[in-house]
């Protein structure tokens with residue numbers, strides 16, 4: 001559906017030019033939810049703007065549905081752009097228009113007749129769960145409802161690709177989840193390809209099939225979300241994964257435990273897929289003469305399956321602890337020793 005080949009985008013001229021996107025090649029399949037994560041300035045917005053033809057690459061090729069966006073102009077480019085819609089962090093709604101009128105706006109521009117427009121708007125209002133709010137103005141809506149209007153408006157022209165630019169960054173966690181559920185639902189129902197950019201790993205974990213990590217204009221890591229969670233390669237990816245698996249409180253708790261209980265070993269167990277449901281810990285306690293303290297545990301659900309971590313403090317003879325860790329390996333549970341006396 002989307003094909004980028006060695007795409008570069010530079011801004012400015014001569015020595016003052018800056019490379020916003022550098023040597024990016026990637027393919028996004030039809031119906032995929034693809035996430036691009038990176039810190040501020042990594043080049044995410046520029047990359048997403050290259051996908052809807054708002055920016056043209058300095059070099060390289062950007063193809064959507066087989067059409068070379070960087071090679072077409074005028075009416076053909078406008079038509080290609082209609083196949084790619086976008087939603088924004090701050091919704092970009094028209095404040096003087098009602099929900100209905102905002103959603104119908106792209107249809108009005110496209111010259112769709114009133115009867116047909118009203119039918120389509122009613123269908124979209126139902127799809128995004130805004131029934132009853134048709135005549136409200138944006139100022140009367142919550143953040144989540146505003147984004148629902150943004151989504152409905154983006155879907156009005158039956159796009160093939162939906163680009164989401166930090167679409168949940170201005171929302172609270174609960175509303176974020178409801179919008180992410182809506183995007184998943186739309187992806188499944190309409191087979192829509194979704195490309196989203198974010199700086200939050202939670203968003204990637206919750207809805208994306210694959211993820212690309214961007215740093216200084218380059219894609220430094222790419223893969224299935226579950227694979228990246230299990231085995232992040234780059235330092236920056238590890239930091240993003242920690243956002244979800246080890247929040248700041250956990251890191252503080254680990255530091256505290258290391259101080260309070262300097263004996264034994266502090267280890268992290270990583271469970272993937274079906275392993276998250278097996279009683280490995282109970283067997284460990286039964287089999288080995290060690291004390292086991294549970295420090296923290298959580299399970300994250302991704303599109304590709306479950307991913308869980310458990311932090312344990314093992315206290316006992318060093319060789320028994322080594323045997324216990326070996327047993328965990330035999331049971332296919334990955335471990336990481338965080339500290340030992």
Ligand SMILES: Nc1ncnc2c1ncn2[C@@H]1O[C@H](COP(=O)(O)OP(=O)(O)OP(=O)(O)O)[C@@H](O)[C@H]1O
Nearest residue numbers: 011012018020038039040041042043044045046047
């Ligand atoms: N129109 C422009 N002119 C000059 N420099 C630009 C332009 N747009 C982006 N840049 C620069 O390109 C780099 C990448 O910016 P970009 O906005 O794509 O990053 P980002 O990952 O989306 O960050 P953010 O989340 O803060 O928007 C930055 O150094 C930025 O200053």
